[in-house]
Amino acid sequence: MSASLRFEHVDKTFVRPDGAREQVLDDFSLDVLPGELVAVVGASGIGKSTLLHLAAGLEQPDAGRVHVAGAGKPRLGMVFQQPRLFDWLSAADNIALAINAAGGDVGRAGKALASVGLARHAKSYPLSLSGGQRQRVALARAFAIEPDVVLLDEPFSALDELTARKLRLLLQELWLDHAPSGIIVTHNTLEAAFLADRIVVLAGKPARIDRIIDVSDMRPRSAESPHYFDLHRDILATLERGAG
Amino acid sequence: MTSWSEAARLRQRRIILNVPRLAALAARLLPAALFCALLAVAWQVMATRAQSPLIPDLREIALEFEGIVVGGEAAVQIGTTLGRIALGLVIAFVLAFAIGLTSARNRFARAFFEPALLLGLTVPGLVWALLCVIWFGLSLKTSVVAIALGVAPALAVTLTQGIEAVDPQLIEAAHVYRLGFWSRLRNLWLPAILPFLLAGMRLAFSLAWKVVVLVEVFGLSTGVGYALNSAFISQNVAAVLAWTVAFTVVVAVIEYGLFQTVERAVTRWKRKANV
Numbered sequence: 001m002s003a004s005l006r007f008e009h010v011d012k013t014f015v016r017p018d019g020a021r022e023q024v025l026d027d028f029s030l031d032v033l034p035g036e037l038v039a040v041v042g043a044s045g046i047g048k049s050t051l052l053h054l055a056a057g058l059e060q061p062d063a064g065r066v067h068v069a070g071a072g073k074p075r076l077g078m079v080f081q082q083p084r085l086f087d088w089l090s091a092a093d094n095i096a097l098a099i100n101a102a103g104g105d106v107g108r109a110g111k112a113l114a115s116v117g118l119a120r121h122a123k124s125y126p127l128s129l130s131g132g133q134r135q136r137v138a139l140a141r142a143f144a145i146e147p148d149v150v151l152l153d154e155p156f157s158a159l160d161e162l163t164a165r166k167l168r169l170l171l172q173e174l175w176l177d178h179a180p181s182g183i184i185v186t187h188n189t190l191e192a193a194f195l196a197d198r199i200v201v202l203a204g205k206p207a208r209i210d211r212i213i214d215v216s217d218m219r220p221r222s223a224e225s226p227h228y229f230d231l232h233r234d235i236l237a238t239l240e241r242g243a244g
Numbered sequence: 245m246t247s248w249s250e251a252a253r254l255r256q257r258r259i260i261l262n263v264p265r266l267a268a269l270a271a272r273l274l275p276a277a278l279f280c281a282l283l284a285v286a287w288q289v290m291a292t293r294a295q296s297p298l299i300p301d302l303r304e305i306a307l308e309f310e311g312i313v314v315g316g317e318a319a320v321q322i323g324t325t326l327g328r329i330a331l332g333l334v335i336a337f338v339l340a341f342a343i344g345l346t347s348a349r350n351r352f353a354r355a356f357f358e359p360a361l362l363l364g365l366t367v368p369g370l371v372w373a374l375l376c377v378i379w380f381g382l383s384l385k386t387s388v389v390a391i392a393l394g395v396a397p398a399l400a401v402t403l404t405q406g407i408e409a410v411d412p413q414l415i416e417a418a419h420v421y422r423l424g425f426w427s428r429l430r431n432l433w434l435p436a437i438l439p440f441l442l443a444g445m446r447l448a449f450s451l452a453w454k455v456v457v458l459v460e461v462f463g464l465s466t467g468v469g470y471a472l473n474s475a476f477i478s479q480n481v482a483a484v485l486a487w488t489v490a491f492t493v494v495v496a497v498i499e500y501g502l503f504q505t506v507e508r509a510v511t512r513w514k515r516k517a518n519v
Contacts, residue, residue, distance in 0.1 A: 056420045076420060086418040088435040088513045097431055098421040127517035145421070 002069065003031035004181035005055055005149050010064035024050050025204035027064070032149070033096030035179045039192035041235060042202030042210075043243060048185040051058035052078070052151045055183065058100055070148035076104050077142030077180070081176040083134040085126040085141075092122035095141045102145035112144035113137070115172060115177070132163035136170065143174045150182035157187065165223065168195060176219050189239070194223050201235060210242045280473035300482035317471070318490045325460065325467040325512040326494070328384065329452045332391025336448060339396040344403030357400070361386030364397025369455040387459045387467075395448045402447065406440025409435070435510075440505050449498070453491075 013024040032038050038160050040048045054066045056078055063138035068074040077098075085094045095109040113122055115135040118129075135155065142150055155171075156164035168191060175195075183227040188191050192199050196215055203210035215231065284302060291301035312318040343361070346353035369390075376390040410433065418432050434441075460469025468491050475483035 039451050056416075058416055058419060073422075076422075078420045079415070080417070082413065086414065086415050086431060086435070087282075089431065089515070097423065097427065101421050101423045101427060125517040141421075151420075178421075190393075 004034045004069045005032040006067045010061045014192045017178055023206045032181050033182055034200055036146055036181050036197045037195060038183050039196030039199045040183055040185045041192050046202050047152055047207040052153050052185055055151055068149050075145050076143055076149050077147035078151040079138050080143050081154045081158055083138040085134060088125050090125055091137045095144045098141045099144050105146060108144055112140040116140040118218050143178050147180045150180045152184040154186055172219055178237055189235040190232040193228040201238045211238050229242045298481055302382055304482040305485045308482040309489055312486055321457050321471045322494055325394045325456055328387040329455050332388045333448055335392040336395040336399055338397035340403050344407060347404045348407035361397045361401055369394045370458055373455055373458035373462055379485040387456050387465055390459045391452045391455050395451045399448050400442040402440050406437035410436040438510055446503060
């Protein structure tokens with residue numbers, strides 16, 4: 001099966017403001033298969049978000065290549081830690097803007113909002129919405145463009161746990177409806193276990209894949225399943241071993 | 245079809261329904277009106293006590309004002325001055341945009357333009373006015389170039405700050421969602437720099453007014469500056485004040501009718517967001 005998102009022997013080095021060079025990725029390779037959600041976990045600053053930035057074209061690799069598959073120009077949705085909405089556009093217009101740029105039907109914006117439970121807030125401006133509602137709009141925007149690949153950069157880490165739980169379930173629903181491929185970067189190992197099909201544990205500097213854990217459960221999943229708590233403990237143990 | 249009486253009734257109903265809006269407008273304008281009234285009273289008291297041709301009373305100023313307004317001179321001279329300001333501002337905005345955009349996006353361009361902006365901010369409008377009168381003589385070019393040179397540096401600095409203040413996270417989001425150039429300009433750059441743009445417009449207008457009056461005083465035979473100079477030469481203090489009042493009224497109309505209306509329209513989302 002050909003990958004939807006492929007990192008091929010990628011090197012990436014950053015130059016710090018003091019001039020020091022820091023190699024984050026060295027000969028890094030990873031395939032994300034069609035319909036698959038891969039969770040990337042690892043210590044802070046290890047290069048998790050760099051992977052997403054490379055996939056989104058926000059950074060360029062020093063060597064190797066990042067390939068996003070898709071018919072014509074691949075469509076890419078991204079959800080950041082902060083919603084990153086345009087405050088001067090209504091919730092519906094924020095989504096319509098992304099749909100329009102992707103060449104889709106802007107009339108779908110309302111449906112996209114309805115899919116995240118915000119049908120009544122189409123005309124609301126982001127600043128009048130709660131943090132959780134804003135992140136719902138960001139999720140709706142990412143999925144409204146019918147993406148080939150969705151990149152999620154700690155999407156629920158700025159929310160309270162109750163809201164985050166609801167949004168994880170919502171993300172699962174959206175994944176079932178749209179079936180894109182994607183990567184979620186997270187510090188929350190329980191979140192990784194519940195949402196992902198595979199969990200990639202990064203360790204070292206430059207980052208290497210320390211371990212890959214398969215979570216072969218079908219969706220929809222129950223967040224209360226003891227299986228995910230076991231996985232969570234397993235990932236934590238791997239992270240501790242990697243850090244030690 | 246709606247009958248005349250029905251239309252009148254609907255209009256009346258709209259006026260009645262707009263009472264809160266009228267009250268809000270009154271609340272906004274009342275303090276300014278109160279200030280003007282107090283200033284007029286203070287002036288009248290001063291004029292009555294001084295009894296000097298150097299401090300004319302309100303009646304004398306009003307007569308001069310009536311003379312220049314009814315005779316049509318105010319419209320002609322103010323129109324001429326505003327035309328020069330508009331042309332100068334267009335050139336200043338184009339220059340400031342080009343310098344501001346390149347300075348904000350390119351470190352070399354910023355360092356390159358820095359001395360020019362510093363020089364431009366330091367040189368008083370009077371110097372530009374004198375130099376342009378010497379260089380271009382009695383022509384439209386004199387006022388337009390003087391305004392452009394006098395206004396562009398301050399405007400460029402304001403716009404550079406505005407462009408630099410655009411949230412880089414939103415620029416990344418625009419990149420990820422592949423917004424095209426015009427879409428980015430319309431939906432990201434312009435709304436984000438709008439507060440700076442509006443501040444720049446006000447600053448530019450006030451600077452342009454000061455420069456153009458100097459040019460008209462020194463080297464032109466039309467415009468408000470020329471009219472002020474004529475009144476000064478004939479020692480007609482009432483005429484000087486009448487022209488000042490006439491132009492102040494025009495500036496107030498531009499401020500309340502144009503700048504504040506545009507500001508309210510483009511920042512409507514902020515008020516709606518706070519509801």
